Amino acid sequence: AKQMLQLKTGSEGSKHYREVLEKESLIMFEEMVKQIENTKERSISRNLVVHKKEGPIQVSATLLLLQNSEGHSAGMVCVYNNITEIQRLQRARAWREVARRIAHEIKNPLTPIQLSAERIHRKYAGEVSDDVALQQSTQTIINEVQHLKRMVSEFSNFAKIPESNPxxxxxxxxxxxxxxxxxxxxxxxxxxxxxxxxxxxxxxxxxxxxxxxxxxxxxxxxxxxxxxxxxxxxxxxxxxxxxxxxxxxxxxxxxxxxxxxxxxxxxxxxxxxxxxxxxxxxxxxxxxxxxxxxxxxxxxxxxxxxxxxxxxxxxxxxxxx
Ligand SMILES: Nc1ncnc2c1ncn2[C@@H]1O[C@H](COP(=O)(O)OP(=O)(O)O)[C@@H](O)[C@H]1O
Ligand SMILES: [Mg+2]
Structure with missing residues (x-):
């Protein structure tokens, strides 16, 4: 927790939480305490972003109300987890799905577009040879379609990164x-x-x-x-x-x-x-x-x-x- 939340130095050992937590995590912690007192729930969770020198990390905080056997409050425990990596993996999975669908939708029309442009280019651009605009336009279509094709194939590579086979x-x-x-x-x-x-x-x-x-x-x-x-x-x-x-x-x-x-x-x-x-x-x-x-x-x-x-x-x- 010390590293995750960038606690004040010298915060080891038993201290009051106010002495230990820094601004944002302290505000959140106190809100959670209030909420748990108001709602009478046993536990609540929240996510917070901690800005560290090396970049932001996602931390999930879960506050648990402890009760003794008679059901009286026996204090609280707050558990902090660094969930940056988990969230990153979930995001990557969602992106793969998006990439897979987009690649599929874009890929199909590309070949007919390319073939048509090449046909126009061959048929007319050669005859009407002084029509520079026509030549340039068809060439642009052909080039850009090439580029789209490359992008789409990178897309779909990304989407179907196979399970690795080590x-x-x-x-x-x-x-x-x-x-x-x-x-x-x-x-x-x-x-x-x-x-x-x-x-x-x-x-x-x-x-x-x-x-x-x-x-x-x-x-x-x-x-x-x-x-x-x-x-x-x-x-x-x-x-x-x-x-x-x-x-x-x-x-x-x-x-x-x-x-x-x-x-x-x-x-x-x-x-x-x-x-x-x-x-x-x-x-x-x-x-x-x-x-x-x-x-x-x-x-x-x-x-x-x-x-x-x-x-x-x-x-x-x-x-x-
Ligand atoms: N070796 C590098 N030096 C400088 N910038 C880099 C380097 N590698 C990656 N980048 C930056 O990261 C970006 C993303 O790289 P990448 O994911 O490979 O996508 P792309 O190469 O298609 O832009 C690049 O556009 C570039 O700005
Ligand atoms: Mg690159």
Whole structure:
């Protein structure tokens, strides 16, 4: 409770609650006490949001009236639970359902639209060759439909993230496979290096899903570096480092994907893992949702921190079983 509610320091041991609780939680606590006295109920619950340095957390508070065997009041107990993670999972599930339906509704008409536009383009745009407007319009339709198709397929991927199918595997190997894609066609002036621990224990991982996690993180790092390059003339060398580590003390394996791009914009950092959080014109905002969902399906955690050097480091942590 001390950490959750950010209690005043020195609040251990027996003290009156007024000495311990901070403003918001104190007001709520007193309201709950009043309510329980008025309604004669045995217990009541409320949710509150506690704003911590690392971000807001959801806390549920349940106040229980204790009674002794004669039915006389014997004091009260208040139980606090951190329900941030539970709420996040529930939200993610609701979003998946929405995504699944939307994808279904949008997908069907796209192909006929595309085919029709291509037909018009072929048939008329060629003949009436000086009609630039017609050519441009049909091309725009074709391009935008392409874009919609890509979005919809990302949507439906998100909607049907399958239950993971974990097999004992080596994280380094999955990372190397995923990065293979990049080594051949990396934009100039971005270096992609790895610092992979040679002593990683095997883990139960869904290789395909973890590969997507790596790809999503590296894709984001590349676009962040490209954006920084476009913004700043003095920015010369983009650098992405993928690092793995075994931390025996915590019994976890961690993977960092670090870049020296723009860093996470502060206005989106609270909602970074929510669907549709994006700063890109054609972004879906699903990449990091998929990352954090996949990692939590693997009983792990995803976090990030902006670096002093300007970029950001995403870290995933997976338990060694
Ligand atoms: N490495 C990064 N550096 C800076 N910003 C990032 C990075 N990764 C993600 N972001 C920010 O988070 C947003 C959400 O990312 P994501 O969920 O992958 O969706 P998308 O890439 O479609 O925008 C991005 O639009 C970007 O603003
Ligand atoms: Mg992305």
């Amino acid at each position: 097999q004992m595997s080596n994280l380094n190997q999955i990372i190397n496979e995923a990065l293979q894609l990049y080594h051949e066609n990396m934009p100039a002036r971005i270096s992609l290096t790895t610092e992979l621990s040679e002593t990683l224990p095997q883990l139960p991982l869904d290789g395909e899903q973890i590969r997507r996690v790596v790809i999503n993180l590296v894709d984001n790092a590349i676009s962040s570096i490209e954006k920084k390059g476009a913004l700043s003339r003095i920015f010369r060398q983009g650098q992405i480092i993928v690092r793995t580590r075994h931390v025996p003390d915590l019994n976890i394996i961690s993977m960092d994907v670090e870049d020296n791009g723009t860093g996470i914009a502060p206005e989106i950092s609270d909602d970074l893992f929510e669907p549709y959080t994006t700063t890109k014109e054609h972004g879906t905002g699903l990449g990091l949702t998929i990352v954090s969902q996949t990692i939590s399906d693997h009983n792990g955690f995803t976090r990030f921190r902006n670096l002093d050097t300007g970029g950001v480091c995403f870290t995933i942590e997976l338990p060694v079983t």
